[in-house]
Amino acid sequence: MSTKKRLGNWLIIAGLAVTIAGCKDLKLVTKTENTYTPANYQGSQQDTLNSAKTHWNEFFKDPYLISLVDTALKNNQELNIMMQEITIAKAEVRAKKGEFLPSANLQVGAGVDKVGRYTRNGALEANNQIAPGKEFPEPMSDMIVGVNASWEIDIWRKLRNSRDAAANRYLASVEGKNFMVTRLVSEIANSYYELVALDNKLEILNQTIEIQSNALQIVKMQKVAGMVSELAVKKFEAEVLKNQSHMYYIRQSIIEAENKINFLVGRFPQPVQRNSKNFTDLVPDTIYSGIPSQLLQNRPDIRKAELELVATKFDLKAARADFYPSLRLTAGAGFNAFNVQYFIKAPQSLIYNIAGDLVAPLINRNAIKAKYFSANAKQIQAAYNYEKTILNGYIEVTNTLSMISNLKKSYDLKTQQVQALTQSITISTNLFSNARADYMEVLMTQRDAVESKFELIEMKQQQLSSWISMYQALGGGWK
Template sequence: MRRLVLLAGVSSLSLLAGGCMVGPNYVRPAVEQPTGFKSQPGDEAGAPIPSDWWRLYAEPELERLITSAQVSNQTLRQAVARVDEARALARVAGSYLYPTVSLDPSYSRTRYSGTRASTISGKQVARGVDVSNWTIPLDLSYEIDVWGRVRRSLEAARATAAATADDVGVVRLTVETDVAQYYYTIRALDAQIQILKDTVTAYEEQVRLLSVQLRTGLVSGIVVSQAQAQLKATQAQLSNTARARADTEHALAVLCGRAAPSFTVASNPLQEASPPVVPAGLPAQLLTRRPDVAEAEKNVAAANAQIGVATAEFYPRFMLTASAGFNSLNADMLFSWQSRVAQILPSISIPIFQGGRLGANL
């Protein structure tokens, strides 16, 4: 009868645990949409910009560099590794929904003294005794999740894993954007270098002609000195621009996961061109496609679930520990029916005083 009462109590707690979770459920915040805009909206919504947005520029070299960065960038690899870690932690959190079962066989052999006192008569025993003890227990421990603490922990871990996955999108977009910016910076510097080289050539010719005129007395030495100063200033500017291009190329090599000495970008001066047209009339809902916005929302959901975890700490925690197996002094009798042992130990942990820790966590 007592076993039936115990089983009924455990079953009732298990059923109760399936439907009760303290703490608020996450609800996406409502964002107020403006009723009007300062500028005239487009006639019709354009198509969303594709994820491979760099193809809009029709630059094969840019596509090659971004593809290389997507494969070899170390920061992006670290972000992917963090996703694997977060998903593993979510699986760990989910494992606490199930009982922990372990098999812990043991053997001990004890030698009792021959001069010890008898536990029955109190007199000295006649001789020493060797006692062997064989045990094969199957142990089980399980937290009955009455208040949803474990389920809220799993909810938070899953939201964190989803946010970490969105962070990969943030890192990827940042890397792709940086590659494009460095690439076009190099091309702009190539155009400046080309202009400066042409200017240096023109100034050199000017200095040559003025030197001839100086010898014939057509110009003064001051005019020649001014022309030479212009030439040297332009040559210095050309040297600085070439150095800036080399530094930018090295930074681009790091983004692409390449060694700087073996990485080069061919000179290709940027010609005057208009950037791709961004489709007009894109709906505000497309903001949620931004990986940083999606990541922020997942982090809010994870923090919301942690409120439930912290709230559940104020309530009693129900634990169920059980053990069943065989125990015998003789190995040949270990698996006999008479050697069976079993134990069940329900327990409740009730927080009384935590020094304000529970309230601070909440």
Template sequence: MKKTNYIYLVLCTLTATLFLGSCQLGKHYTRPKLNLPETLDSTSVDSTSLGDYSWEEMYTDTTLQTLIRKTLTYNKDMLIAAARVKELAAMKRIDYANMFPAVGVKAYGEKEGENYGGDHYKSSNEFDLKIGATWELDLWGKLRWNRDKSLAEFMGSIENQRALKMTLIAQVAQAYFELVALDNELSIVRKTVDARRESLHLARIRYEGGLTSETAFRQAQVELARTATLVPDLERKIALKENEIAFLSGDYPHHIQRSILPEEVMFTNSLPVGLPSTLLERRPDVRQAEQALIAANASVGAAFTNLFPTISLTASYGAESAELKDLLKSPYHLLSVNILQPIFAMGKNRAMLKAKKAACEQAAYAYEKAVLNAFKDAYNAIVEFNKIKEVYETRLRLEQASKSALDLAQLQYINGVIGYMDLLDAQRGYLDAQISLSNAIRDKQITMINLYKALGGGWKESNTSQQPM
């Protein structure tokens, strides 16, 4: 009969646990109202977005693709983020396991002898072999709130890894195009130095022939020296940019292979930016901020449940005997219930609840700030993209006009129609126009990078990759 009562007690306890286990006290997470704008760009209402393309489709330069893949594999920040994901995955598993009973086996043996006074020997032995289980009943949802928190932190680490990937791709691509632009600028300057040497040679001949004054000859020397000083400065910038790319790719400084800057720049007729609501799903940094808010909300729920009693079950079954030979003949069982109700703790639990609510409020503001920052980046990138086309076209016309003016000035100078200072002005104008056009091409590439990143592109491998959850 006693055994039947014992089993009945266990079944009643388990039934009550399962019935009450559906209760999870606290306010569940709801996304804050953001009042998003209707569109990102007045000229585009398509739901498709540039951010939906994979980075391989955006950056078709095979050399750049190799650098990006190397960076995503060996960059130290990426490796740190990957290790962080592993850490939080294990922590998530711990909080999930806390919801279930912990079962263990205990084997214990003790042989003790006492002889106080020399003639009162007493033997006190103990041998145990038991299977024990402990289980904290999640009546109010504390363990489930902790599970939700660890899950949100784990998902946040994944979004952080994705955001880092998106940033690294943009950094490598921008550094690569800046490096190519520096190469192009150095090539322009070196050609200009050669042209200055020819001008100096011509000025020397005209000066020695008495056709011009010494001033024009000396000015030609000054201009050659001034242009030549640009070469080592550009070589320094190129070396530093190579070192930056090597560091991003997790390598020591070395020469970076790259292509040449394209002469023609093609612009798309339309700009697919997508809908404002989808921007929140494509930007992993925004999604990371939301996961941090979900984790903070779960912490509030867990702190709230600390105001209620904690109930734990402990059960043991096995054998216990003073003699090892009688161990299997001495059954043992135990079932205990431990209820802990906080009564007086100087307001510690309520203060903790207030602190968690304040932390959740901070996380909510941080999420709203991340959303505002995402839209600011998107709007800025769209403005830059729309204006860079005009900048490029005007600088292209300037370069073409400066080239024509220089050709005419050289012809007139040889024929003695204009002086050397007029030729020098034309040479300076053409050099500035060439560098300005090269920078416009670079800025166009960087503008595309910034737009792609602002729209949340880069962290997915291809269009068939796993979509945001």
């Protein structure tokens, strides 16, 4: 073996040794995700029954609400945009799969070449012949038909790790869509009951205006009889006008609530069908929280965070493989001639090649190191994000459980308050008619009654909202 060949071999071996040894100097900060969850939710008993497993069209009973959710899942623009994100992620997986498979290309080409007489090639053509009695044609055409193939051997699983990272990101995008579905179902349900609550407020206000208008007539009659002054008349009249003005505010709120729902279901403004009767009598079904560990399977945002963490682990492995040598095989075969008739003459017109390249980074590997450390930081970041998402899910369920319990107790007391104030309206009106109560007592009683009824409706809306939020917090609504 010549000295030149020996030197070349030693350089190759030294380069590979430096590359592999250099990886040992890379110190990483490691982070193992903590998936611990308590045995049960704070303030609740351990029970494996979980309402998240209930399909949304069984969880909700109102047929108008079910119809709205069903339409939204088909037409909501934001959800359809997310579906395209899933398609993009799926295409990325397909692209990554193709990178570690052999590729082949068909080559067909033709051209014409005229060289100068007093050039090296021109002089050679002039002094030689293709065959006895046949000179080189001028200009000379060139035609080629062949197949070229290349294949990077995935020795260190770099390409397959990149494929697996893309596959997990695709699955994460699916979970992202599922999480969007849970939020969409919850938002439509909350908006629907907000609209129903506004209808009930408007009805209460109309009833109150009617009562106050009747009281105003009584006050006017008493003024004529000299029992009260003009001040009492104006006070009652102002109260009626105030409530009539507030009525238009509620009507505007109803229009905005309807159009919010219309936007979510992907349609232009139109009346929203709903059932507004007996709103305050609605009692949400019992909701079962299950155990905290079930959140890891039921909540799409937790599943998404987990898959993104797995993807970053594959990214880190792929980034580490950049320090190692890569082996690429190339080959090609075909026919090449300056005339079509010579294509069939083999092996004279047959061409082929085969080669293998072993390439390893040797000097100035800062870019590779930066990519490696970046992948490591992203993996640690994803681990913390996964833990944060689990913690957030547990706290959301705990808070909502407490809210459901406290709202029920508060609603029972508020109902008693409304009943007492409703009775006091009749009592104060009768006393005032018999001159045994001041007109301000009547006004204040009516005002307190209206406010308490509004508060009762708002509390019922909060009850339903917490019931819906609990369903979402448990991971229901996307299956």
